[in-house]
Amino acid sequence: MCLYYHPVTIHRMFIEKKFDLVIVGGGILGTSLSYFASGLNDSIRVAVVEQAQRVAFHTSGRNTGKIHAPYLYNPAKKKLFAKAAFLGYDMWEKYSGLKNLPFQKDGVIEVAVEDGETGTLEKYLRWGKKNGLKNKEIELVDGPALAKIEPEVRCSSALVVRKEGSTDYARLTQSLMEDSMTHGTVFLLGTRVVGFKRIGDGWELRVRNSNACSNAHTYNHGVGDTGYDGTIRARFLINAAGGESVDVAHSIGLSEDLTDVHFRGEYWRAPTEYHNLTKTSIYSVPEFPDYPFLDPHWIVRVDRSCEIGPNAVPVFGPYAYDRAENIREFLPKTIELLGSGAVKTIFDKQFQNLVFNEVHSSVSKSAMVNRVRRFLPRIDANRIAERGTAGIRSSVINSAGKFVPDVVLVDDDDGSSFHILNYNSPGATGVLPFSVHIIERLCRAGCLDVTDITDVQCGPWKLGDVVQSLGGV
Numbered sequence: 455m456c457l458y459y460h461p462v463t464i465h466r467m468f469i470e471k472k473f474d475l476v477i478v479g480g481g482i483l484g485t486s487l488s489y490f491a492s493g494l495n496d497s498i499r500v501a502v503v504e505q506a507q508r509v510a511f512h513t514s515g516r517n518t519g520k521i522h523a524p525y526l527y528n529p530a531k532k533k534l535f536a537k538a539a540f541l542g543y544d545m546w547e548k549y550s551g552l553k554n555l556p557f558q559k560d561g562v563i564e565v566a567v568e569d570g571e572t573g574t575l576e577k578y579l580r581w582g583k584k585n586g587l588k589n590k591e592i593e594l595v596d597g598p599a600l601a602k603i604e605p606e607v608r609c610s611s612a613l614v615v616r617k618e619g620s621t622d623y624a625r626l627t628q629s630l631m632e633d634s635m636t637h638g639t640v641f642l643l644g645t646r647v648v649g650f651k652r653i654g655d656g657w658e659l660r661v662r663n664s665n666a667c668s669n670a671h672t673y674n675h676g677v678g679d680t681g682y683d684g685t686i687r688a689r690f691l692i693n694a695a696g697g698e699s700v701d702v703a704h705s706i707g708l709s710e711d712l713t714d715v716h717f718r719g720e721y722w723r724a725p726t727e728y729h730n731l732t733k734t735s736i737y738s739v740p741e742f743p744d745y746p747f748l749d750p751h752w753i754v755r756v757d758r759s760c761e762i763g764p765n766a767v768p769v770f771g772p773y774a775y776d777r778a779e780n781i782r783e784f785l786p787k788t789i790e791l792l793g794s795g796a797v798k799t800i801f802d803k804q805f806q807n808l809v810f811n812e813v814h815s816s817v818s819k820s821a822m823v824n825r826v827r828r829f830l831p832r833i834d835a836n837r838i839a840e841r842g843t844a845g846i847r848s849s850v851i852n853s854a855g856k857f858v859p860d861v862v863l864v865d866d867d868d869g870s871s872f873h874i875l876n877y878n879s880p881g882a883t884g885v886l887p888f889s890v891h892i893i894e895r896l897c898r899a900g901c902l903d904v905t906d907i908t909d910v911q912c913g914p915w916k917l918g919d920v921v922q923s924l925g926g927v
């Protein structure tokens with residue numbers, strides 16, 4: 455049975471406002487962490503504070519919706535993410551089956567448009583197999599062989615990946631939230647954490663109804679009013695604040711050598727006449743593989759609608775979906791960037807080329823569509839008129855001006871908080887095993903009262919089995 459307490463009801467039920475664990479951020483990551491933490495035992499008191507009126511309102515509900523196969527990730531450098539993506543597929547398949555949620559095993563095709571790109575596909579094939587994909591799940595074929603599978607696609611060679619899926623991550627997150635609430639988690643929606651104060655046994659957090667914050671529109675787009683004003687206490691704090699996670703870490707004196715830059719991923723919706731153009735989504739070998747995003751793809755979504763995107767347009771804030779918010783963030787972010795390692799990135803020639811490309815594909819629809827027409831020539835930009843929902847990724851840059859390729863995990867010196875920065879793609883795919891990994895790590899470090907999670911059963915999973923499958927990464 456699913457008990458659903460409206461957040462306002464929960465505020466009025468508060469007596470103590472004290473929690474063992476408070477998670478800042480109700481994206482897919484914070485919600486999933488709350489699901490496993492609250493499943494540890496009946497007495498643990500967990501709260502999630504989310505400034506939007508619903509979970510997965512920002513990046514987690516504005517992505518491509520792919521359950522990615524781990525072929526793009528170097529097993530030596532992105533071992534945890536690759537493993538988590540590999541296990542994430544099976545966990546989402548199981549969870550979606552139990553809850554009757556959208557899950558399509560529809561695969562993906564990665565194409566080499568030019569002959570010279572085939573070497574990259576050979577590398578992806580090796581990585582995919584090393585990360586656990588079986589021979590029948592990933593195969594390299596030449597152009598004529600691909601034409602038999604997808605007649606509309608033009609390429610020199612292609613990687614046909616069969617263990618990849620599509621879903622709707624906003625719905626999965628909503629369902630995880632409901633399950634987490636049945637374990638006792640309190641969700642404070644429409645509520646922004648605005649102050650962090652260390653106290654003797656943990657934290658006192660100042661929280662505000664986000665509608666009362668000066669930039670309410672940014673945080674929750676002005677919908678509804680469920681937020682809470684006051685203070686709450688936390689024995690332990692997890693920062694899962696997505697595009698603001700670096701700012702949260704900075705505000706309590708951590709990770710000051712890191713900064714972040716934000717990229718808006720925009721989509722165009724294809725008209726229904728194009729919905730049967732391909733059976734599956736088509737990605738291409740990225741032009742700039744050293745940057746943390748891919749070239750726009752041809753996307754077949756879980757409901758079989760099709761889109762082109764996302765590009766990666768630099769913007770000045772994690773919620774800069776529109777021009778007004780982008781302008782508002784321009785000055786503070788520029789000052790921050792000029793005083794950080796990112797200044798080296800900004801003056802890097804290759805980065806400037808990339809920015810030019812991406813901005814061009816934002817202002818010109820045909821520039822964006824042409825990036826996909828390279829391999830799907832039937833598409834005509836004039837037939838495409840509707841924009842899709844943009845999502846923003848926030849990438850961490852270190853003091854040397856380099857993009858940090860992996861997730862950044864930061865333990866607070868006094869053991870009272872934990873910070874997850876740079877949680878980017880395929881973050882939604884791998885979030886379930888990744889969250890188990892984090893909860894196990896915190897339990898082992900004595901942060902959450904429970905020290906051994908081996909026999910804990912949470913939903914359909916025995917947590918010890920998940921940890922074992924991750925194999926000590």
Ligand SMILES: Cc1cc2nc3c(=O)[nH]c(=O)nc-3n(C[C@H](O)[C@H](O)[C@H](O)COP(=O)(O)OP(=O)(O)OC[C@H]3O[C@@H](n4cnc5c(N)ncnc54)[C@H](O)[C@@H]3O)c2cc1C
Nearest residue numbers: 479481482483505514517518520647696719880881882883
């Ligand atoms: C364009 C795009 C496409 C992508 N496609 C895919 C894909 O197909 N497959 C895949 O696996 N991954 C994909 N990703 C990556 C994936 O979406 C992210 O890794 C994931 O959603 C990150 O989740 P999160 O919970 O960390 O962040 P978010 O969803 O951003 O959640 C963080 C939350 O914290 C809240 N918050 C921040 N500060 C505060 C505060 N002070 N008080 C209260 N609340 C706060 C925010 O409101 C936000 O809701 C994509 C990303 C982008 C940008």
